[in-house]
Amino acid sequence: MPRYTTYGRRLGMALFMGLFGALAFSLLTDGGTRTREVASFLPAADQVLSWTGLRIEQVALTGQRFTSDADVFEAIDLPNAGSLATFDVEAARERVEALPWVSTAAVSRVYPASLDIRITERRPTALWANGGREFLVDNTGRVLSGLKPGTMVRLPRLAGEGAPQDARALLELIVRYPNIAERFVLAERVGGRRWTLHLKNGLVVHLGADREAVAFAALSSPDELGGFLNARNVVIDLRARGRIVVRRAPASASIIQPPSQS
Structure with missing residues (x-):
């Protein structure tokens, strides 16, 4: 029985293709009297195929x-x-x-x-704050959609022009330093060249351009800057090569808080 069914289907398809071929020839040549451009034939072909149920x-x-x-x-x-x-x-x-x-x-x-x-x-990998709103972005920097106000999403937060496109390497680096990752609040892209990190307790770290790995190693070392990770309202400036400036944050400075975990 399957053999006859297959044969019947093939015969039906062959008959259909033969019918369509004849119709196509007629349409292309206006009944065999002259030729037509293929582009002008396509709408008519669509109509024929529509008649045949396709x-x-x-x-x-x-x-x-x-x-x-x-x-x-x-x-x-x-x-x-x-x-x-x-x-x-x-x-x-x-x-x-x-x-x-x-x-x-x-x-x-x-x-x-x-x-x-x-x-x-795509999979969202970060939240980008821009123009008073937050947007879900993926690891290529593509903006996926805006986040509805009040929606809680546990993703790294970014800010600044160009942050979504430049954040992948930074976020992958932060993961390698757990004591920084667990304190991370927000990474702000500045001037399209460098990052400022906002950590818990109001700790702000100005990173030098393309020197993030060196800075993270110093921040993770108890013998270097690791002791400042638990400090409150402190600014660590690492923008100048070979120079470290540590100061209290201005009293008027606003502290960026981590999102609620509730």
């Missing part, structure tokens, strides 16, 4: 959590998608991958009338 009638979405179905449908331009056979899956994939949360997408045709879209989303 319209896109169903879209299966998997893998998305933060990307809405509506955004995906808009990206693939579903109302104007035309027939399944002429649908440009590569262009659709590129448009879906341009959505903020989407890392990769696979778009494939499922005959006779469906699209299958499989999405892998």
Whole structure:
């Protein structure tokens, strides 16, 4: 029985392709009288395929959590998608991958009338404070979405122009120094060149450009600057090479507090 079923399907497909080929020839040559440009033929081909039942009638979405179905449908331009056979899956994939949360997408045709879209989303790795709001960003610096006020998220916090794009190396370095990581509150990008760290108890550390590793080693050593990690309202200035300045924070300075853990 399966053998006859397979043969029947193949015969049906062959008949369909033969019919479509004849229709395509007729459309391209206006009934065999003259030739037409392929570009002008495509809308007519879509119409023929629509008559034969190859319209896109169903879209299966998997893998998305933060990307809405509506955004995906808009990206693939579903109302104007035309027939399944002429649908440009590569262009659709590129448009879906341009959505903020989407890392990769696979778009494939499922005959006779469906699209299958499989999405892998990006993972937020930090919060970026900008313009009075906070945004989720990933480790490439891509802004994923704004954070609703009052939402508690336990992620490293960033501030300053360009911070999301430049933070990956800094955050990976901080993880290697647990005594700094456990006190970390916020990393502020300054002038697109260097970082200022805000740690617990109002401790502020101005880092020199491209000298973060040296500074963290000194801050982690009891024989160097490690004793200041438990200090309150102290500023450690390491911006100048070979020079360390330690001073009390101004009384008017605002202390950046770590987020509540509740």
